[in-house]
Amino acid sequence: MSTLEQHVDVGVPIGKAWDILHRVEDYPRFVDGLRNTRTEAGGRAHLGVEAGSRSRELEAEVSDREGEHVMEWHTTGAPDLTGSFSLQSIDENRTRVQARLEYEPGTIRDTFGGPKGFAQANAIERLVRSDLEHFKEYVEQGR
DSSP: OEEEEEEEEESSOHHHHHHHHTOGGGGGGTSTTEEEEEEETTTEEEEEEEETTEEEEEEEEEEEEGGGTEEEEEESSSSOOEEEEEEEEEETTEEEEEEEEEEOHHHHHHHHOOOOHHHHHHHHHHHHHHHHHHHHHHHHTTO
């Protein structure tokens, strides 16, 4: 199992970042490869993913540790992915958003295609970094 952690500092209060993070329907606006998303009953989310030349429909369970500003999620079927978003107040107008992703590289390659080994890890790291930067732009533009 591989673990990736990345963070970005955003110029909004923690409450605003937390609220936007919970709008699953907005994820395609800042997460590359998501073509559609929706919140479902019971803390579940449906994600339509397109990566490379492959499309997949994924279901995820989402839970909060709201007092700690941590959102955790995991897919309920293949591929087996687990992750979290942790928010930490830097000051009254800035928030650090930490993303954590746990994945099996071979499973990701089999599910979505792409390179093997180190090249794949670099591609996933670049993708998560890019998504965090897009999230930063999205929240700072006041959406």
